[in-house]
Amino acid sequence: MRASTGCQDAMEFPRFTFNPKEGIDNPALVISDDPEPDPSLVPRLCQLKCLEGQSFGFYLQVDQSSCGLEIRDVDPWSPAGHSGLRQGDRVLEINEKYVHNMDLHRVVRKIKSCGLHLFVLVLRREEYEQAVSLGLDMQTLAKASKGDRWSRPRLCHISRHPDHGLGMTIISVPGQKGQYVMSIATNSPAEKAGVRTGDKLIWINGVMVSTLTHSILSKIVKKNGDSVTVLVIDSESEFSYVRRKLPILPVLAECCSLPHSAKTMHLEKGSDGYGFLLRQEKLAGTRQIVHVLREVDVGSPAAGAGMEDGDLLLAVNGELVETMEHDDIVKKIRQSGDKVTLTSISIPGRDFYRKLGISPLLFHDEWIFQDDTQQTISCCTKNLNETPLRNVEDTEEAASGLHSGTLTSQLPGRTFEAFL
Known part of the structure; x- marks a missing residue:
């Protein structure tokens, strides 16, 4: 993990399991060939595909002068390097979704939930600065690379x-x-x-x-x-994807009527804590370890936020925790203070998304905290301990339990950098 001057600690993305059903044979750079009024301002589309245990190989940070998202420190031998991403590129879209000037943490979470495939629409630094000086609308530039009649799958x-x-x-x-x-x-x-x-x-x-x-x-x-x-x-949109040599995958889609969705809960600690246990368990019939929300007290902050016994914990304050060690999750919640934001899903919901081979957070858009100035960035680790979480009292029993608050810290006016 690396960090740049004036930036918070970098955040490394979790590893993903390769899904051959969504494989891409050639994650090479694709450049749109649509005619544009100014040929020098044509965004280019970079396709990245990670293998199991591999990172995308670049940093993403906010350019303080323009508030745009800037690509930094591209590893030339990584998926990012092979795709054509370059130092200083400005990001317009992630997976066909316009993200220019979007909060960095929100973009990072979108990338975390996309799995092994990432599609980035960028302008070179010089092109971006020229577009800004001309007062051009970045979203219009992004749309122009796709054609007039285009929609996502x-x-x-x-x-x-x-x-x-x-x-x-x-x-x-x-x-x-x-x-x-x-x-x-x-x-x-x-x-x-x-x-x-x-x-x-x-x-x-x-x-x-x-x-x-x-x-x-x-x-x-x-x-x-x-x-x-x-x-x-639709056929016209399919033609746009074929022309741009872009595979049509769920990660690029808009969601319609899916039966299960992740749930984000904002909890504020009461006099008796949050009112639930967090346990590490094995899923029935499998060897898979999951973090399960248990014993939700009636009338507690957890119950009031909609927590249900048996739901699986996916994220704490917007940070994915499925692969983290149990004790580290406890520590994160304790460090939060008196508020915490938890994201969970039911076991049937998780089974549904696993059968489809996609993350239950792929279409979940409730990542934004009630206060966007409060964020925490840290790394994920792996281990398989089993410890209940409940109270935050200084007792031996509470050392393995949890009832704490938001995993947040005030970071006004800071620039962040995240490693992907």
């Missing part, structure tokens, strides 16, 4: 109606192996879930359909019975 969950079924038909495109389009009944579950007739089917229940025959697709739909989750895109 949609990840849609369709629940079967007892009388009308799913309300969709998957049709093979004649002469194009592995290509399928959707035909949707009016007012059907599929239409209500966000799927439209003529949409291209890209992905179903975590599997890219380009490798599937129509008969296998039909079996997948029947096997899942009550519901299916599909990734679709």
